[in-house]
Amino acid sequence: MQKKQQLCILGSTGSIGVSTLDVVARHPDRYGVFALTAHTQVAKLAEQCAQFLPQVVVVGTAQAADELAILLKEEHLPQIQILFGRDALCAVASASECDSVMAAIVGAAGLPASLAAAKAGKKVLLANKEALVMSGQLFIDAIKDSGATLLPIDSEHNAIFQCLPGNYNRHPGQHGIHKILLTASGGPFLNRDVNTLDDVTPEQAVAHPNWVMGRKISVDSATMMNKGLEVIEAHWLFATPAEQIEVVIHPQSVIHSMVSYTDGSVIAQMGNPDMRIPIAYGMAYPERIASGVAPLDLLKVASLNFIKPDFQRFPCLQLAYDALKEGKSAATILNASNEIAVQAFLDKRIGFRMINQVIEYTLCKVAATEAPDLESILACDAEARRVAGSMISS
Numbered sequence: 001m002q003k004k005q006q007l008c009i010l011g012s013t014g015s016i017g018v019s020t021l022d023v024v025a026r027h028p029d030r031y032g033v034f035a036l037t038a039h040t041q042v043a044k045l046a047e048q049c050a051q052f053l054p055q056v057v058v059v060g061t062a063q064a065a066d067e068l069a070i071l072l073k074e075e076h077l078p079q080i081q082i083l084f085g086r087d088a089l090c091a092v093a094s095a096s097e098c099d100s101v102m103a104a105i106v107g108a109a110g111l112p113a114s115l116a117a118a119k120a121g122k123k124v125l126l127a128n129k130e131a132l133v134m135s136g137q138l139f140i141d142a143i144k145d146s147g148a149t150l151l152p153i154d155s156e157h158n159a160i161f162q163c164l165p166g167n168y169n170r171h172p173g174q175h176g177i178h179k180i181l182l183t184a185s186g187g188p189f190l191n192r193d194v195n196t197l198d199d200v201t202p203e204q205a206v207a208h209p210n211w212v213m214g215r216k217i218s219v220d221s222a223t224m225m226n227k228g229l230e231v232i233e234a235h236w237l238f239a240t241p242a243e244q245i246e247v248v249i250h251p252q253s254v255i256h257s258m259v260s261y262t263d264g265s266v267i268a269q270m271g272n273p274d275m276r277i278p279i280a281y282g283m284a285y286p287e288r289i290a291s292g293v294a295p296l297d298l299l300k301v302a303s304l305n306f307i308k309p310d311f312q313r314f315p316c317l318q319l320a321y322d323a324l325k326e327g328k329s330a331a332t333i334l335n336a337s338n339e340i341a342v343q344a345f346l347d348k349r350i351g352f353r354m355i356n357q358v359i360e361y362t363l364c365k366v367a368a369t370e371a372p373d374l375e376s377i378l379a380c381d382a383e384a385r386r387v388a389g390s391m392i393s394s
């Protein structure tokens with residue numbers, strides 16, 4: 001029998017983390033759970049511990065660790081080691097006991113551990129797009145240098161990966177690729193009168209028409225910054241320049257992205273909008289396993305539509321293209337100011353239409369510089385957060 005693949009799931013209590021555990025539970029003979037991590041949701045983490053019996057868990061703070069220790073004692077699971085903090089996240093992501101790391105912490109907080117997994121040569125299942133957006137070259141170099149396998153979990157990038165030739169990453173740029181067509185749903189405000197966008201509430205912004213996701217990425221989908229981050233993500237994953245990455249709005253979210261070739265062929269990957277498909281693909285790659293998702297019923301889907309994105313309605317998309325073209329640390333600044341602006345919007349401190357203004361202001365104020373290592377990237381991230389925060393406060 002095959003040895004079980006041991007997983008470390010960073011962000012196990014989140015939307016991607018829960019979907020990953022759902023796939024794990026369907027294949028107990030193939031997968032074991034080495035580590036689970038969560039920031040503050042200790043009750044949910046304790047339940048996951050009881051079901052999946054990890055060797056180690058990591059939480060955000062000493063207080064959360066104490067709370068979890070009490071819960072695990074009640075569950076008669078005192079043998080599970082409890083750690084907390086950033087260094088512990090990096091330690092479990094690079095531990096020799098683990099084979100694959102699901103990087104599913106949201107935002108910049110996930111970068112150190114995702115990078116640690118890359119450096120340690122793990123099979124890295126990357127959902128945490130912000131990590132790649134912030135650290136682009138550094139992350140890709142770490143993967144190459146260590147011989148790690150990088151599998152995109154973001155549904156669009158997973159689709160593109162499936163539509164590219166199998167040897168693509170060894171010879172990027174040599175396969176007659178005309179364009180990557182990155183599909184976008186357009187989010188909840190695709191057809192709303194632009195002049196009323198100032199009035200939208202966080203609840204309306206997180207109500208995505210097709211996907212159930214965490215709050216941050218849901219707001220990013222409403223501003224289309226999510227697609228902007230994904231353009232940058234595609235640039236790094238597939239060594240493709242911005243000009244060859246085109247965003248196409250496809251409101252049904254059935255085609256998850258496409259690759260257009262020079263001979264006129266377009267290859268698309270389709271499926272129901274459920275993250276367990278790309279998660280199962282990444283977990284079992286290069287094999288295929290059941291994900292729990294129903295087969296796609298094309299007769300029920302009936303029609304597929306495509307629309308050109310309106311950059312006036314979605315200024316964040318333009319900001320992301322501009323940051324990618326500017327290079328250096330511009331994408332780090334874009335990402336950090338977006339995280340601050342989205343949190344301020346969710347906290348009802350700014351309106352929806354202020355999000356892109358905070359990002360634009362921060363990109364103007366903070367100069368993009370070379371940031372070749374983790375420390376300089378984190379310093380740039382911190383400075384952008386400070387500037388974005390001060391604009392919001394004023």
Ligand code: NAD
Nearest residue numbers: 011012013014015016038039105106109127128129213214
């Ligand atoms: P979520 O908010 O549902 O979950 C986030 C997870 O990260 C939780 O387990 C939380 O405990 C942990 N976390 C939050 N802050 C942390 C911190 N400071 N330190 C350590 N851990 C922390 O988010 P999600 O929707 O599951 O998204 C996770 C990542 O996957 C994001 O980068 C997102 O862009 C990406 N992604 C998500 C989806 C989706 O369908 N949800 C699709 C594509 C990509």
Ligand code: MG
Nearest residue numbers: 154155156230
């Ligand atoms: Mg996506």
